[in-house]
Amino acid sequence: MTGFREIDGAVAGEHGVDHFGDVFREQRRLASGHALAPLDDRTVIEVAGPERLGWLDSITSQALGRIAPGESTELLVLDPQGRVEHAAGVLDDGSSTWLIADAADADGLATWLQRMKFRTQATVELRPDLALLGFVDGGTAAVRATDAAARPAGTALVWADPWQRVSVGGHQYAVIAEHPGADLAWRVAIVTHEAADALAATLGAEDLAGLLATEALRIAAWRPRWSAEVDERSLPHESDWIRTAVHLDKGCYRGQETVAKVHNLGHPPRRLAALHLDGSDAVLPSPGDPVFAGDDEVGHITSAARHHEDGPIALAILSRRAPVGDLVVRADGGDIAAAQQVIVPADAGSVADIPRLTRLSRRPSAPDPRHAV
Structure with a gap:
C-alpha cells in the first residue's frame, strides 16, 4: 500500500x-x-x-x-x-x-x-x-x-x-x-x-x-x-485466548488433549497480565524486557504502548506463581514501576472446583458427628 x-x-x-x-x-x-x-x-x-x-x-x-x-x-x-x-x-x-x-x-x-x-x-x-x-x-x-x-x-x-x-x-x-x-x-x-x-x-x-x-x-x-x-512455550490458556480462538466442545484436533487437560485438571504454567507503567519517565519498555517482583525475575514484557487515556501500558507473560502486587520492569533506560492488573488468574483452570477422591493409602477419617443421622 x-x-x-x-x-x-x-x-x-x-x-x-x-x-x-x-x-x-x-x-x-x-x-x-x-x-x-x-x-x-x-x-x-x-x-x-x-x-x-x-x-x-x-x-x-x-x-x-x-x-x-x-x-x-x-x-x-x-x-x-x-x-x-x-x-x-x-x-x-x-x-x-x-x-x-x-x-x-x-x-x-x-x-x-x-x-x-x-x-x-x-x-x-x-x-x-x-x-x-x-x-x-x-x-x-x-x-x-x-x-x-x-x-x-x-x-x-x-x-x-x-x-x-x-x-x-x-x-x-x-x-x-x-x-x-x-x-x-x-x-x-x-x-x-x-x-x-x-x-x-x-x-x-x-x-x-x-x-x-x-x-x-x-x-x-x-x-x-x-x-x-506467542513464543515457543505458549499455551492458549496463558493469554486467555480460549476466549475466542478455541472451541472446547469440538472434535479431535492436534493439541486438543493438552488444551482439555490444562483447562479441566490443571493450571497454565504462565499467565498474561496488564501493566500500568510509571509515566514519569519517557522510557517505554521493549518486548523481552524482564519483569521483577523484588529480586526475583517473574516474566517478561510482550507488548508496550502509550495510550491516549491510560498512559504507558504493557502486556507481560508472568510465571503463574508471580505475586499479584506491584512489579518492576527492567528496561534499557532503567527500572520502571508497574501496577499489575490480573488478566489470567493463577488458579485459571478448573482444578479447584473438581472434587478429589481420598487416596487409597490414607486411612478414612472418623465421621463428622454433625452429619450423623
Missing part, C-alpha cells in the same frame, strides 16, 4: 506506517471510528475448495464445519503438546475461507496447511495482491473501508474481530465485570492494492492511523497477538 506511505506526515517503520504525525490524535480518531489504519504487518491467505471448512475444522482449534458465509472467527494451530504454532482471523464468503495472519507467520502457516492437505479438495494460496485496512466499526472509516472492499460478484470482505465477547465454545479466565475488549469493535477489510491506493489518494493524515495507534488499542483491550504474545 505505497499510497499511504506517500501521504504528508507518514512515518514508516519496520512493518508499515508507524504514524501520520500525532499518535494520540490517531488513537482517538481510530477509537471513535473515524480513522483507517493500513495494516502492512498482516497478510491474507485464501483457502478454497468444497472440503475447506471440514478440513480446517479437523486440524485447528476452532469449530469451522458449519461457519456461515459472512461469519467471522479465529483459529489457532497447535503442536501435539498444545503449544501455539500459528494464529489467524477467519472469514468465509461461501466459496473461500480468508485467513488474516501476522506477516511473519503467514508463510509458515500457508506452508503447514499445504503439507496437511493430503487428498483434501482444498487449495491454499498466499495473496500478496491483497491489502488490509483496519478500523473500529460505527463511523466514517467503516463506510470508506467497506466501499473499498466491495466486490463485483459478492459482498465486501470485512473480518469482525470476535474479541468483543466470549465465542461459542470458548471460556474466559479473566474475572472482571466489564472486559476492556468489549468496547473495541475492531474490523479488518480485505481490499486490492489498487483499491487501497485509490482510497489513499482521497485521504489526508487526519483520516488515518498508524500501527502505533492500532497496537495501543489492542494492548488496552488485552488482545493477544501471534507476533507479540
Whole structure:
C-alpha cells in the first residue's frame, strides 16, 4: 500500500506506517471510528475448495464445519503438546475461507496447511495482491473501508474481530465485570492494492492511523497477538485466548488433549497480565524486557504502548506463581514501576472446583458427628 506511505506526515517503520504525525490524535480518531489504519504487518491467505471448512475444522482449534458465509472467527494451530504454532482471523464468503495472519507467520502457516492437505479438495494460496485496512466499526472509516472492499460478484470482505465477547465454545479466565475488549469493535477489510491506493489518494493524515495507534488499542483491550504474545512455550490458556480462538466442545484436533487437560485438571504454567507503567519517565519498555517482583525475575514484557487515556501500558507473560502486587520492569533506560492488573488468574483452570477422591493409602477419617443421622 505505497499510497499511504506517500501521504504528508507518514512515518514508516519496520512493518508499515508507524504514524501520520500525532499518535494520540490517531488513537482517538481510530477509537471513535473515524480513522483507517493500513495494516502492512498482516497478510491474507485464501483457502478454497468444497472440503475447506471440514478440513480446517479437523486440524485447528476452532469449530469451522458449519461457519456461515459472512461469519467471522479465529483459529489457532497447535503442536501435539498444545503449544501455539500459528494464529489467524477467519472469514468465509461461501466459496473461500480468508485467513488474516501476522506477516511473519503467514508463510509458515500457508506452508503447514499445504503439507496437511493430503487428498483434501482444498487449495491454499498466499495473496500478496491483497491489502488490509483496519478500523473500529460505527463511523466514517467503516463506510470508506467497506466501499473499498466491495466486490463485483459478492459482498465486501470485512473480518469482525470476535474479541468483543466470549465465542461459542470458548471460556474466559479473566474475572472482571466489564472486559476492556468489549468496547473495541475492531474490523479488518480485505481490499486490492489498487483499491487501497485509490482510497489513499482521497485521504489526508487526519483520516488515518498508524500501527502505533492500532497496537495501543489492542494492548488496552488485552488482545493477544501471534507476533507479540506467542513464543515457543505458549499455551492458549496463558493469554486467555480460549476466549475466542478455541472451541472446547469440538472434535479431535492436534493439541486438543493438552488444551482439555490444562483447562479441566490443571493450571497454565504462565499467565498474561496488564501493566500500568510509571509515566514519569519517557522510557517505554521493549518486548523481552524482564519483569521483577523484588529480586526475583517473574516474566517478561510482550507488548508496550502509550495510550491516549491510560498512559504507558504493557502486556507481560508472568510465571503463574508471580505475586499479584506491584512489579518492576527492567528496561534499557532503567527500572520502571508497574501496577499489575490480573488478566489470567493463577488458579485459571478448573482444578479447584473438581472434587478429589481420598487416596487409597490414607486411612478414612472418623465421621463428622454433625452429619450423623
